[in-house]
Amino acid sequence: MNRRIARAATAALATLAFAIPGLAFAQAGYPDKPVRLIVPFPPGGGTDIISRIVADKLSTTLGWKVVVENKAGAGGTLGLDAAAKSKADGYTLVMAQTSNLSIAPSLMPGLPYDPVKNFTPVTLVDAAPLAITVGASSPIKSMADLVAAAKAAPGKLLFASPGNSTVAHLTGEYFQKVAGIKYTHVPYKGTAQALPDVISGRASFYVASLESAMPQVKAGQLRAIAVTSAKRVAQWPDVPTVAESGYPGFEAITWFGIAVPAGTPDAIVARLNAEITKVLAMPDVKERLGGELTTGPAAFTALIKSDHDKWAGVIKEAGIKTQ
Amino acid sequence: MDVLSNLALGFGVALTLKNLAYCFLGVFLGTLIGVLPGIGPLVTIAMLLPITFGLDPVSSLIMLAGIFYGAQYGGSTTAILVNMPGEVSSAVTAIDGYQMARQGRAGPALATAAMASFVGGILSTLIVAFFGPLVGRWALEFGAAEYFSLMLMGLVFSAVLSHGDLVKALAMVVIGLLLGIVGTDVTSGLPRFSFGIPELLDGVGFTVVAVGLFAVSEIVLNLARNEKVEVFAKDVKNLMPTWADMKAAAMPTLRGTALGSFFGALPGITASVAAFSAYMLEKKLAKDPSRFGHGAIEGVAAPEAANNAAAQTHFIPTLTLGIPASAVMALMLGALTMQGIQPGPQVMTSKPELFWGLVASMFVGNVLLLVLNLPLVGLWARLTQVPYRWLFPAILVFACVGNFSLNNSAMDVYLCAAIGVLGYVFAKLDCQPAPLILGYVLGPMLEENLRRALLMSDGSFAVFVTRPISLAFLVVTALILLAMVLPGLRRRRELAVEEAAG
Numbered sequence: 163m164n165r166r167i168a169r170a171a172t173a174a175l176a177t178l179a180f181a182i183p184g185l186a187f188a189q190a191g192y193p194d195k196p197v198r199l200i201v202p203f204p205p206g207g208g209t210d211i212i213s214r215i216v217a218d219k220l221s222t223t224l225g226w227k228v229v230v231e232n233k234a235g236a237g238g239t240l241g242l243d244a245a246a247k248s249k250a251d252g253y254t255l256v257m258a259q260t261s262n263l264s265i266a267p268s269l270m271p272g273l274p275y276d277p278v279k280n281f282t283p284v285t286l287v288d289a290a291p292l293a294i295t296v297g298a299s300s301p302i303k304s305m306a307d308l309v310a311a312a313k314a315a316p317g318k319l320l321f322a323s324p325g326n327s328t329v330a331h332l333t334g335e336y337f338q339k340v341a342g343i344k345y346t347h348v349p350y351k352g353t354a355q356a357l358p359d360v361i362s363g364r365a366s367f368y369v370a371s372l373e374s375a376m377p378q379v380k381a382g383q384l385r386a387i388a389v390t391s392a393k394r395v396a397q398w399p400d401v402p403t404v405a406e407s408g409y410p411g412f413e414a415i416t417w418f419g420i421a422v423p424a425g426t427p428d429a430i431v432a433r434l435n436a437e438i439t440k441v442l443a444m445p446d447v448k449e450r451l452g453g454e455l456t457t458g459p460a461a462f463t464a465l466i467k468s469d470h471d472k473w474a475g476v477i478k479e480a481g482i483k484t485q
Numbered sequence: 486m487d488v489l490s491n492l493a494l495g496f497g498v499a500l501t502l503k504n505l506a507y508c509f510l511g512v513f514l515g516t517l518i519g520v521l522p523g524i525g526p527l528v529t530i531a532m533l534l535p536i537t538f539g540l541d542p543v544s545s546l547i548m549l550a551g552i553f554y555g556a557q558y559g560g561s562t563t564a565i566l567v568n569m570p571g572e573v574s575s576a577v578t579a580i581d582g583y584q585m586a587r588q589g590r591a592g593p594a595l596a597t598a599a600m601a602s603f604v605g606g607i608l609s610t611l612i613v614a615f616f617g618p619l620v621g622r623w624a625l626e627f628g629a630a631e632y633f634s635l636m637l638m639g640l641v642f643s644a645v646l647s648h649g650d651l652v653k654a655l656a657m658v659v660i661g662l663l664l665g666i667v668g669t670d671v672t673s674g675l676p677r678f679s680f681g682i683p684e685l686l687d688g689v690g691f692t693v694v695a696v697g698l699f700a701v702s703e704i705v706l707n708l709a710r711n712e713k714v715e716v717f718a719k720d721v722k723n724l725m726p727t728w729a730d731m732k733a734a735a736m737p738t739l740r741g742t743a744l745g746s747f748f749g750a751l752p753g754i755t756a757s758v759a760a761f762s763a764y765m766l767e768k769k770l771a772k773d774p775s776r777f778g779h780g781a782i783e784g785v786a787a788p789e790a791a792n793n794a795a796a797q798t799h800f801i802p803t804l805t806l807g808i809p810a811s812a813v814m815a816l817m818l819g820a821l822t823m824q825g826i827q828p829g830p831q832v833m834t835s836k837p838e839l840f841w842g843l844v845a846s847m848f849v850g851n852v853l854l855l856v857l858n859l860p861l862v863g864l865w866a867r868l869t870q871v872p873y874r875w876l877f878p879a880i881l882v883f884a885c886v887g888n889f890s891l892n893n894s895a896m897d898v899y900l901c902a903a904i905g906v907l908g909y910v911f912a913k914l915d916c917q918p919a920p921l922i923l924g925y926v927l928g929p930m931l932e933e934n935l936r937r938a939l940l941m942s943d944g945s946f947a948v949f950v951t952r953p954i955s956l957a958f959l960v961v962t963a964l965i966l967l968a969m970v971l972p973g974l975r976r977r978r979e980l981a982v983e984e985a986a987g
Contacts, residue, residue, distance in 0.1 A: 204812070204892075205531040206819025214823060218538060232531065233893045236686040240894070243683070274683070320941055326674025348940055351671050351933070354752055354809045361806075364628045364941065377807040377829025450825070483675070 192252055192430055196227040199420075200248075200256040202241025204234040208373055212288050212418050213257040215450055219441040237327075238262045239273065246275040250425035252434070255284070259418045260329050264469035268477045269327055277470075282426055283462035284434045286419040287442060288451040291391030292333050293375040294404070295384040297363040305388050305407035308367060312343035319345035322356045322365035327482055330369045332473055333390055333414040335480040340409050360384065371416060372397075390414040417469075419462050435459060488615055495841030499849050504547055504842070507540070511548035512850045515555020516857060519562070520865075522569045522700040522880060523887025523901075525692060526556040530816050532890070534823075542824040543839050547846040549817050554606060554796040554847070557756065558854050561598040561789050562865050566591060569700040569880065573691055574756040574792040576699060576922055577764045581777060581784030588780050591866045592724030597734050597782055598789040599858040600726075605742040605790030606851035609797040612746050614844050618833070620750045620798070621805035627751055629938035630948045634958035635751075636931040639758065640923070641962050642765045654920045657911070661924025664689055672936045684896035691755075692891060693901045694925055696884045698918045701905025704877045706912055724862050726782070734786035737767050741787035745794030752802040752810040754930075756795040761923055763791035797847055804840055806830055 199217050203209040210232060217228040233241035238261060245256035263277040275281075296302045302311060312319045323331040326349045334347060348365055350356035353374040360368040361383045368375070368384070372395065378384040379398075386401045392413045394403055404412040420438060422431060435458070441447055498504060518524045530549050537545035560572030565582035578598060585594035612620065627635075640658070667678040668688030679685035726734070741763035748759035767787045768777045777784050799810045807829030809815035818828040826832065826839070833840045868876070888897045908918060942948035950956050 205534055206812075206816035211819055211822050214535065214538075218535070230535070231893055234687075235892055235894065236683040240683055240892075272681070318943075325671070326669075346940065346943075348937060349671055349674065350937075354815065357806070357808050358625045358752065359628055362625050362628070377827050377831065380827070381807070381830035383806075383830065 192433065193226055195253060196229050197252070198248075198254050199228055199230050200241050200245045200254065201230055201232045202234060202238035202256065202258075202262060203232065205232050208290075208371060209238075209257055209259060209418060212451060215447060216257075216287055216420070216438060216441060219444065219447060220437060223441065223444075224437060237266070239266055239270065239275075242266075242277075242281075243274045245421070246280040246423055248423050250423040250427075252422065252426050252430035255420050255422055255434070256281075257287075257418060258421045260416045260469060260473075261327075263419075263421075263466045265327070265329070265332065265473045265477075267470065268474040269482070277466060278463075280424050281421040282424050282431055283459045283466065284420045284422055284431055285438050285442075285459065286417055286462050286465070287438065289391075289415050289417040290372050291389045291395060291415050292330055292369055293372045293379070293386050293401075294367060294369050294388045294390070295360065295375045295379060295386050296367045297361050297365075298383055298385055300363055300366070300385065302367065302387065303385070305402070305404060305409075308387065309341050309343055311366070312341075312345050316344040317346055319366040320348050320364075321345045322348050322350060322360050322368045324353050324356055324370050324374070325349050325351060327477075329414065329416045330371070332476050332480075332482075334369045335482070336414060336476045337404065337409070337412070339476065339479055340412055417465065421462075431459065491837060491841045492614060492845060494837060495843075495845030496848075498543055498838050498842030499547065499845035504544055504846065505849065507544045507548040508551050508846045508850050509853055511551020512555035512558075512854050513551075513857065515552040515557075516559035516854065516861075518552070518571075519556035519559020520571045521883040521887070522563060522571050523692060523696040523884035524890075525572055525887065526553045526813050527692075527816065528887055528890045529556075530813060530820075534816070534820055537820050538823060542821060542826055542836075543842045545820055545824070546817065546839065546843050547850075549820060550800070550843060550847065551850045553799075553813055553817075554793060554850065555854055557789075557793045557796045558599060558602045558858055560792075561602070561785070562595065563880075565594045565598065565785070566865060566868055567876070567880075568703050570695065572756075572792075573695040573922075574760050574795075575789070576695060576757065577760045577788045577919060578785055579699065580764070580917075580919060581779070581781045584778065584780035585782070585785065590780065592862055593726035593730050593782070594785050595862040595865055596724065596859060597726050597730065597785050599855060599862070601734060601738040601741065601786040601790040602793040602858075603851055603855040604738050605745055605792075605794035606797055606854070607848065608739075608742045609746040609749065609794035610844060610847040610851065613797055613801055613847070614841075617801050617844075618805045621801050624750050624752060624802050625806070626954060628952070629934040629941060630952050630955040631958070632751075633931060633934040633938055634949060634955040634962070636927050636934065638958045638962040638965070639762060640927050640931060641965055642762065642769075650915070653914075653916045657916050657918070657920040658924035661921035661926075662928035664694065664921070665925040665929040666932070671933050672940065682896075684894060688929075689900060689904075690888075690891060690897060691926075693888055693897050694904055695922065696888060697901040697904025698908040698911075698921065700880060700884050701901060702908025702912055702918075704881060705905060705909045707873055707877065724866065730782050733782050737763075737783040737787035738790040740766060740770075741790030742794045744787075745791030746798045748791075749795030749798030749810070750801045752806075752808050754795075755811060755926065756792040756799070757922070758926060759795035760788035760792040761919075761926075763787040793851075800843070800847075803828075804843070805833060807832070 199213055201210050201213045213230055217230050220226050220228045233244050242256060242258060242262045245254055248254035266273050267277060302308050321334045323334055353370055356368060359365040375384055379386050386398060388404045388407055389395050389401055390404050392405060518529045529552055556572050560570060560575035561578045562571060564570040564575040564579035565586050568579050568583040570576040570579050582594045667685055669676050669686050676686055744763045745759040748754045764784055764787055767783045768774050799814060802808045802810045803814040809818050821828045885898050888901045891897060938948055
């Protein structure tokens with residue numbers, strides 16, 4: 163352990179001295195102490211895994227000491243709030259995602275932070291589409307089948323989601339609106355609870371992150387009938403998008419991005435953006451994270467805004483309330 | 486036979502010097518954190534997660550699994566010695582274990598707990614090895630209706646759990662139910678009893694309740710008493726259980742193992758439910774149920790066998806279906822994901838050395854735990870002679886650390902303190918905490934599954950009787966109710982007859 167710290171320190175010095183003298187000069191000595199990456203969800207989950215991959219790479223390649231701090235609760239808003247209230251000195255980062263920055267404002271009137279005013283986006287790190295899946299023995303083979311089944315028996319299809327007001331839930335509501343159909347939402351407490359019901363066919367279909375449905379699809383227990391991204395995903399070249407299934411323009415993704423408290427010096431934001439972008443370009447990281455990302459702060463800011471408007475519309479139309 | 490050759494492969498992996506070392510490290514750490522109230526496998530595994538990056542996947546999984554089931558062994562230690570369950574699942578062990586310790590039988594209680602855990606662990610690992618995929622498929626049959634009926638059976642059964650006043654026990658169950666309701670309702674997405682406090686949106690944590698109710702309030706209670714009174718373990722000479730003890734504990738251990746293996750295989754049911762059920766079953770089967778709560782050895786053996794058995798079969802849905810059965814299992818799948826292994830049903834076939842290596846390591850780990858724990862019995866038993874002024878502050882510190890580190894939230898520490906006060910009041914009112922925990926655990930599951938079952942059946946209650954597994958549970962529930970009510974009626978009638986005659 164000690165040796166690792168020593169090695170890390172040496173590497174840090176080396177990096178600062180030689181690698182990028184210009185930037186190092188701009189923020190002399192950053193970082194000279196451990197950098198905290200707040201993860202607003204518990205360890206082991208999707209957000210946590212993404213965060214640890216990035217933190218691990220920053221630590222091993224640059225010799226920074228990036229400490230992942232899980233601060234879960236209230237759908238991630240506790241962690242975001244803690245980050246918003248932290249010192250804007252570049253030593254607190256937060257792994258934010260769609261629900262905390264773009265959805266929460268429309269759902270929680272008492273949200274303790276302002277996604278736009280309290281944070282400076284650094285960069286997106288991952289964007290994942292959702293997968294629409296059915297049990298392997300389900301008669302539904304495509305989105306057209308799904309819509310036909312819903313039209314034949316309005317309100318009878320059971321739409322399973324990993325929880326109320328998650329991106330998955332909202333995506334299901336969004337599709338209902340776009341396709342002009344009606345089904346019944348059955349919320350679960352996370353993927354693990356929902357899977358048995360979907361696999362066995364007790365629930366008609368399931369909307370959840372690609373990552374969480376992947377193992378079951380691979381094992382032949384679930385069948386993917388569509389992905390919600392604009393383009394097909396590399397892992398599943400045969401699975402069509404919702405858009406190409408007859409609903410052009412339909413897109414719903416969960417993205418993850420690193421932000422810092424507003425007021426963090428521009429030079430540090432630029433440095434962080436540069437280093438994380440480099441990490442994301444590494445082949446072994448690219449294998450795990452990515453999607454087609456634009457990694458600049460400006461693109462991130464625009465995405466927060468456009469997703470906010472999209473989901474606010476869905477929430478209003480579906481009449482979803484949390485208070 | 487296929488399983489045997491697979492097991493041979495597994496032992497080949499598990500018995501390498503490196504993996505043996507990791508297995509030992511895991512179970513040793515598990516025992517240690519199991520002993521400490523508040524610090525559980527969840528926190529420990531979360532903290533160790535970054536370290537496992539550097540290990541190869543099998544070794545890290547073996548170590549993390551060792552921590553998990555090792556904690557089930559350790560959890561009984563403080564439960565028996567100082568009435569503070571080190572793990573939530575050993576809360577029920579405290580009821581009779583602590584009484585045994587007060588009677589100077591701490592040694593036999595600890596040894597019984599270790600041996601029952603061992604039997605439970607080994608037998609249920611056999612189930613994992615031979616019937617894992619089969620059981621996994623069967624667990625898929627459990628939907629909302631089945632869970633509801635099962636929970637209902639548990640709650641009705643829980644009336645048996647109480648010793649003493651039935652009304653007080655029911656009141657405690659209701660308080661537990663209310664406590665369990667706090668937070669965001671899964672079905673509607675609306676917050677309940679959260680009073681606008683964001684930290685309460687996820688409910689009151691399991692560890693928070695258990696540590697507050699047992700450890701914190703017990704410490705306060707002891708401060709109120711005279712310290713001298715409570716040094717009861719002067720006589721720790723006979724450490725091992727007698728032949729009669731062993732005989733009394735044998736069947737409960739086997740029954741506990743069976744119940745534990747069953748519950749553990751169901752995703753979403755915790756080891757504590759298994760332990761509670763095993764205890765209730767023993768009390769129901771006992772010739773003299775009044776011994777329970779006063780140091781019955783069956784009350785130690787059955788739940789300890791059950792919680793360890795559940796800990797092993799918990800791996801079935803996780804490994805064969807890729808469905809994590811609990812937060813700890815989710816964490817382990819997370820560890821695998823970070824290693825670049827996509828967890829799921831295909832792991833068994835694509836990476837047999839991983840699955841069978843882990844299963845084999847569970848055999849090894851349970852043997853290691855027995856070897857580790859039996860000699861420790863003497864040492865632990867002497868712990869009761871440590872003056873409480875040293876012991877209690879230490880326990881309190883660990884409890885705070887454990888509660889804080891779950892969510893890195895100070896709120897959890899305050900909540901735990903508040904529940905500690907509540908626990909003190911309950912103790913003064915002579916109300917047992919165990920029914921509260923049961924209500925707290927089962928209540929929300931009962932409600933959630935009832936509402937989901939009805940949501941999915943479009944409001945028709947028929948779903949509970951048309952699904953065979955659900956119907957079976959309901960029939961058993963009705964029989965239990967009948968069995969409980971009938972003797973009472975008969976007695977009352979006899980009483981009435983006597984009165985009439987007299």
